[in-house]
Amino acid sequence: MELNSRIPSSPLEKKWEMHRFEMKLVNPANKRKYQIIVVGTGLAGGSAAASLAELGYNVKAFCYQDSARRAHSIAAQGGINAAKNYQNDGDSIYRLFYDTIKGGDFRAREANVYRLAEISVNIIDQCVAQGVPFAREYSGYLANRSFGGTQVSRTFYARGQTGQQLLLGAYQALMRQVQTGKVKMFPRTEMLDIVVINGKARGIVTRDMVTGKIQTHIADAVILATGGYGNVFYLSTNAKGCNTTAIWRAYKRGAAFGNPCYTQIHPTCIPVTGEYQSKLTLMSESLRNDGRIWVPKQKGDKRSCNQIPEEERDYYLERKYPSFGNLAPRDIASRAAKEVCDEGRGVGESGLGVYLDFADAIKRLGDKGIEERYGNLFEMYQRITDEDPYKVPMRIYPAVHYTMGGLWVDYNLMTTIPGLFVLGEANFSDHGANRLGASALMQGLADGYFIIPYTIGDYIATTKLEAADESHPECRQVQEEVTSRIQKLLDIPGKRSVDSVHRELGKVMWDYCGMARNRNGLEQALKRIPEIREEYWKSVNVLGSNEEVNQSLEKAGRVADFLELAELMCLDALERNESCGGHFREEYQTAEGETLRDDQNYCHVAAWEYGGPDRKPVLHKELLNFESVHLTQRSYK
């Protein structure tokens, strides 16, 4: 396997412009001869499908939800960054680029990140034109706020529902194309495998989740925009349906998997309450703009928060990181919370929680002012916990949120399988070892609206594809494999529910490959995961048949893939003998407990190649060159 990142050689500021010029175009009359498949209809997939259809390509769009509008991008609350500098506070494309590179702990590609910062400006314009109701000032101008990891106000938002409103913009654009007939929409349809013919991605095999019909779809290029795999941990902030199946199947057919161990743990989630819990709820990190995070100074202080006087409170983020304070990046804020809880200073019944206190902000802004800014979040918190955050501080704890790893892609967002493109959270690019707030929405839309329409054209214009249809032997082969895998799951004469195994896997992952990892733990996980997997295929209980709505069967297939991915994540984490961003290896830390990077040996993207059944995957390295920014120790002090 050869990793060619195809980074244009022009100077950083000119790379994308020159590349766009150098790429081949497809003449408008020819575009309608091509068929493109888009899997996933979130910000990346929805915007890509709509944009490609606008250009004239024929698009088939697939999602597992009942409507394209429900993709999990919808749940993003806080906002989307753009280097508009509307606030005149010193922002620029270069600064957004720099913050993102630094935030990713120098484990992202300079060229990609610069392009992202450059395009960020167009995204806002595009969304405003689509009618996304961004927050406005009284003057009628767009409003901005600040977000974790930055010192400028560059975040655009639509109440606490930014993701929803941006997604609706993309969904509406998509529906417009469905109406014109350029997009054929397949809701409640799950992609179960990918068809590679003569080394090129040419189609997918899907299951209709209502009838169970297994079908092959052929195209000239395939785009996966299927989101992240955080649900490998069972408990996460992801929607219940989020899974790794699409990208995992592609990996097993030859696409390299980049940086699988990079998981972002989000610091402001509602703490776990009980064993029955099915998922974790994130509270927008915009809360950290006004909330102050603290725990008691004393270990085991069980007094209620209001009885703990000011001088017995430890505002640990403000103490340790005076210049960023409560706005320290997510990995730093998360680890700091874990540390104080590990010391026995955590709050709440479980001791796994810290206070996010709005008392000062309420004094300053009044209940009304707070309601204006965070009303829906306060309500959501109260609903879940039955506590009123206007009266008592919120309790928060870190939770699995976003996976920075994903399929390896080149500058054109193409994987190591020609014709297979990956967008948004499903690819590994842009965020490095850490994702700053309000940057995932930016990446999804940049990929979908403004990058893929160009790069896919170049692929189509420069690639000769032989005619193929659903009767091609390769299609039949893959379809057969999919069918027999489903049958195999249904035939297991076991007793255990899919969820119970998933929970078990999740616990192993959280304990050994979560907020902090070490060699010993990872080695234990690598021993345990294959055992759970083996047991799964012997003892899981999948009732019903394929030819009906069968939610157990859907879950069973996804968990089977998680059970394989989990091993690769641990392997990757073990291989990376350094700490960076969301990857904290306990053996590699500074005297002060901060991450200790090893640029000498690990300034690369780890791209894993599937080695075949029961064989160790092969590690390839894409070395990262930093020409415009200097590698420095990330400091938020």
Add this chain to the structure above:
Amino acid sequence: MNLTLYVWRQPNAKSEGKMVRYESKNVNPDMSFLEMLDVVNEELIAKQQDPIAFDHDCREGICGTCGMMINGVAHGPKKGTSACQLHMREFKDGDTIYIEPWRASSFPVLKDLVVDRTAFDRIIRAGGYISVSTGSAPDGNAILIPKQNADLSMDAAACIGCGACVAACPNGSAMLFTAAKVSHLALLPQGQPERKRRVVDMVNAMDTEGFGTCTNHRECEAACPKEISIQFIARMNRDYLIACLTRQEESETK
């Protein structure tokens, strides 16, 4: 606490359904309603019985996937809440709870509590968008929008498309959903060029899908998890009337 559940079981769209009784024991008040069903399902699987199928995804009250009638009320007893954000502390030990799917002819049942809501997508397809193409948009601040309008538009745009309004309406009307969408765009300068055509096309699509009409029961507003106001229905009706009266000229010049 211990509860008795009566759940609508229907294997598929073609077969008949019926209410089936289940016991839900040791329910923790901090559980969400869907987590309570998860626990019931785990027990059913252990007994080799088909688990109850229900739609859900984000479980944060925003994706709009979940939805069921709980004791005859869309999304259950708590106001402004989707089923995933309803917690068991709203119930008492010993309660009996009836759980059914959305009932509307435009939302056929697929299995148990799962219904087909693609009719909503077809309403949006008819015109619930601004016909802007990618890549040639003016600067965001070139379009000024007074805060009041932006806020009101956002109030409408908060619709999550769950279908509770339809399920709650005695007429099975999709007026609140459609009105929310029409108003969101009608309140913005970007939405003006297609405003008349949009409202007419969307209302027609709604009728074609077989949704009923609005006779001011206000059940939709009461059931809406995002508390969207029926004022938007009034706004849509006004727009629709104006559009019908004046659209002739527009379509002639088209």
